[in-house]
Amino acid sequence: MNILIADDEKHMTTILKTYFEKEGYKVWVAADGEEALELFFSNKIDLVVLDWMMPKRSGIEVCNEIKQVSLAKVVMLTARSSHDDEFSALDIGADEYIRKPFDPRILMLRIKKMLGTQKVAAIRDLEIDFERKKVYKKGEELSLYKKEFELLTFLYENKGRILSRDSLLSSVWGMDYLGEERTVDTHIKRLRDKIGADHVITHRGMGYSFHDKNQ
Amino acid sequence: MNILIADDEKHMTTILKTYFEKEGYKVWVAADGEEALELFFSNKIDLVVLDWMMPKRSGIEVCNEIKQVSLAKVVMLTARSSHDDEFSALDIGADEYIRKPFDPRILMLRIKKMLGTQKVAAIRDLEIDFERKKVYKKGEELSLYKKEFELLTFLYENKGRILSRDSLLSSVWGMDYLGEERTVDTHIKRLRDKIGADHVITHRGMGYSFHDKNQ
């Protein structure tokens, strides 16, 4: 996700940049309206955070121009408190309007909701989308069976920890499950065939673990 | 679209009811938290507007309970101005948090944005006209039954997401619906026969999803 922040207060952009980068977004910074538009049109931006008052072109102008031609999300950030301003910003197409001073946690929450709160995990060449129950290897979608996905999820949630067949059976199959312990082996094998053998580590006599270190 | 408004100030619910009805929504009104939950669970509600401070159950409790089991949208309306309150409301799953006093036009705008004020949709050979409740395949009008159209609408609104029979039953048939889960299958089949089987994807053991990618 690529984010563009435009504000003439250096202080503000620095704070926001830090927050966004901590969440794993790629960030561009502009100090005025013109620069914002330039950066927007020369990069693939998914979300723009705009201050209302900026030199050269105001936030509302920039928002308007972007919304004419693009589906990118726009958040207006402003010190103005009038209801009319909020109304016209939203009416022009802004997706969010937040008054300064604001709580950065709230900004982040609202933005995450806006961008679709996709809970995705990335482990080297693997991506797991828990919400949509999809797994990608090198960008290509894998088709996992339900049990395989559940097993992968549980392994991932406990990555690095050694999980005995027994605990895997009770957690993934259910406490009351009666059946062969070796069933786990078969599922591990099938999972390995799909996601790549090296993601699951065998600990002889103890169980399996999910490889958590990147590289 | 069915909307539930819960606020103990009669004055407030009356105003909101008027606004929403002018926009063509069907409105239910509750005067306290308990009534809100009752109405929610005995009707097919798409959006809930909740006052924070209410007798019996607070808005935040109601929100929490609803979000546990339903995909309905929730807007918190409150006189509290603390940032912490806003954060916890959003964190619990509220989709919007608006401070009183507010500008009703802004509330309506934000809600319209939230509900996705989309009037028509096109998915490959399919066109859905939500306002006129009509569906076209390759330009030709299909005749869907009411339930089929509702099911299609809900699938479309959540395209890409895997929806369990259970959540389909509660969202399309209503929270209080008692009946076979397999009823969903039958309706999915009928829908598929009309719109084309490939628009609805089966996820064995998990549910169905609407195919969201063009091609």
Add this chain to the structure above:
DNA sequence: ACCCTTGTGACACTCTTGTAACAGAGATTC
């Protein structure tokens, strides 16, 4: 070299889903 654990492929069975036919509730018409 031996034993014990794990990997692997094949097979069998079960459970989920697709499907058609039927039943019944409402609506509509005469």
Add this chain to the structure above:
DNA sequence: GAATCTCTGTTACAAGAGTGTCACAAGGGT
């Protein structure tokens, strides 16, 4: 008010995808 039509929900059965088990192979540890 009966007859008919429209729409929705249930059931039963078939197909086959998904899962569990087994037997044998491979490999590590002592």
